[in-house]
Amino acid sequence: xxxxxxxxxxxxxxxxxxxxxxxxxxxxxxxxxxxxxxxxxxxxxxxxxxxxxxxxxxxxxxxxxxxxxxxxxxxxxxxxxxxxxxxxxxxxxxxxxxxxxxxxxxxxxxxxxxxxxxxxxxxxxxxxxxxxxxxxxx
Amino acid sequence: xxxxxxxxxxxxxxxxxxxxxxxxxxxxxxxxxxxxxxxxxxxxxxxxxxxxxxxxxxxxxxxxxxxxxxxxxxxxxxxxxxxxxxxxxxxxxxxxxxxxxxxxxxxxxxxxxxxxxxxxxxxxxxxxxxxxxxxxxx
Amino acid sequence: xxxxxxxxxxxxxxxxxxxxxxxxxxxxxxxxxxxxxxxxxxxxxxxxxxxxxxxxxxxxxxxxxxxxxxxxxxxxxxxxxxxxxxxxxxxxxxxxxxxxxxxxxxxxxxxxxxxxxxxxxxxxxxxxxxxxxxxxxx
Numbered sequence: 001x002x003x004x005x006x007x008x009x010x011x012x013x014x015x016x017x018x019x020x021x022x023x024x025x026x027x028x029x030x031x032x033x034x035x036x037x038x039x040x041x042x043x044x045x046x047x048x049x050x051x052x053x054x055x056x057x058x059x060x061x062x063x064x065x066x067x068x069x070x071x072x073x074x075x076x077x078x079x080x081x082x083x084x085x086x087x088x089x090x091x092x093x094x095x096x097x098x099x100x101x102x103x104x105x106x107x108x109x110x111x112x113x114x115x116x117x118x119x120x121x122x123x124x125x126x127x128x129x130x131x132x133x134x135x136x137x138x
Numbered sequence: 139x140x141x142x143x144x145x146x147x148x149x150x151x152x153x154x155x156x157x158x159x160x161x162x163x164x165x166x167x168x169x170x171x172x173x174x175x176x177x178x179x180x181x182x183x184x185x186x187x188x189x190x191x192x193x194x195x196x197x198x199x200x201x202x203x204x205x206x207x208x209x210x211x212x213x214x215x216x217x218x219x220x221x222x223x224x225x226x227x228x229x230x231x232x233x234x235x236x237x238x239x240x241x242x243x244x245x246x247x248x249x250x251x252x253x254x255x256x257x258x259x260x261x262x263x264x265x266x267x268x269x270x271x272x273x274x275x276x
Numbered sequence: 277x278x279x280x281x282x283x284x285x286x287x288x289x290x291x292x293x294x295x296x297x298x299x300x301x302x303x304x305x306x307x308x309x310x311x312x313x314x315x316x317x318x319x320x321x322x323x324x325x326x327x328x329x330x331x332x333x334x335x336x337x338x339x340x341x342x343x344x345x346x347x348x349x350x351x352x353x354x355x356x357x358x359x360x361x362x363x364x365x366x367x368x369x370x371x372x373x374x375x376x377x378x379x380x381x382x383x384x385x386x387x388x389x390x391x392x393x394x395x396x397x398x399x400x401x402x403x404x405x406x407x408x409x410x411x412x413x414x
Contacts (some may be wrong), residue, residue, distance in 0.1 A: 003382075098374065
């Protein structure tokens with residue numbers, strides 16, 4: 001069994017941002033030389049997400065509105081977590097969006113349906129944060 | 139390491155439906171000949187879900203009501219994604235329910251607790267869509 | 277490829293509780309002797325969750341409040357599932373929090389960011405329930 005590991009680093013200019021990282025994960029897969037197996041791709045921070053959905057700006061603005069409805073950023077005082085922090089909402093938003101994806105590798109490629117794309121979801125940005133790409137297989 | 143891949147196809151009559159696919163996944167596992175490893179089972183479409191929960195009709199109707207509360211289908215105009223589409227709610231419902239499950243394989247069986255069953259969750263149906271079953275192990 | 281399996285058992289005193297199980301999973305990893313691979317850690321019950329987030333009491337009380345807003349426990353009659361049961365809310369809360377996590381194993385350790393911790397999320401406790409730890413790799 002082969003294994004491969006890489007960290008992808010991000011620093012967004014805004015508190016929240018969705019970034020299509022599919023090309024970076026495809027590069028990792030090529031570097032790994034693995035043709036059959038599984039890719040794990042996870043946020044290494046607990047206020048960020050890795051998820052799979054559509055690369056469509058309208059949907060991304062719907063995510064922003066929807067997540068703010070489910071877990072509003074403000075007032076910061078609504079959350080007990082926000083004593084020295086102001087990012088409780090980011091922990092909850094990431095919970096909705098998920099920490100990780102596992103993707104099949106078949107014949108050296110990400111085994112995706114037609115519109116599947118991998119995103120980094122940042123919910124407490126403006127600082128350097130990481131995604132882990134781990135690939136195992138043959 | 140062995141690997142196995144199969145697509146399961148679905149075409150629901152209604153926009154939303156939950157289908158117990160545990161028997162199909164068990165058939166895949168038997169076909170694979172793998173006795174120790176992991177099964178990845180994921181929706182290949184971004185308006186559908188694969189998740190694990192109870193095969194109980196009351197709970198399934200609760201899911202329908204609950205998901206409509208969290209991410210209502212209508213009015214379609216409430217979502218920016220719905221310009222040429224009407225399925226933004228399906229993207230959000232699938233986000234809540236999750237894209238995929240990873241299940242342990244032990245002694246040739248899905249290593250499940252007493253009530254765990256795998257479901258295909260369709261949120262924008264009435265057309266042919268797929269689930270991927272990928273199994274790796276020995 | 278090596279594989280390892282262990283069940284972790286819990287019986288909480290209260291209906292809902294979050295328990296940091298990172299030390300137990302690290303013990304499993306040491307016992308497995310696996311240095312490169314993947315850990316799957318999942319609730320074996322459909323009213324409980326395994327998830328990764330911060331070990332911070334304020335955040336945990338925010339989770340309690342937030343999940344009660346998204347899927348209230350009472351009145352029990354609001355859910356069709358609650359005929360012989362009273363735990364429909366626990367199925368929905370677990371859906372939000374997720375069934376499982378997959379964690380990379382690198383050089384014999386859980387490959388975690390600085391604040392990642394694994395939690396057992398109990399939403400219908402006061403009885404014995406299980407988490408599965410399955411590790412595959414070399």
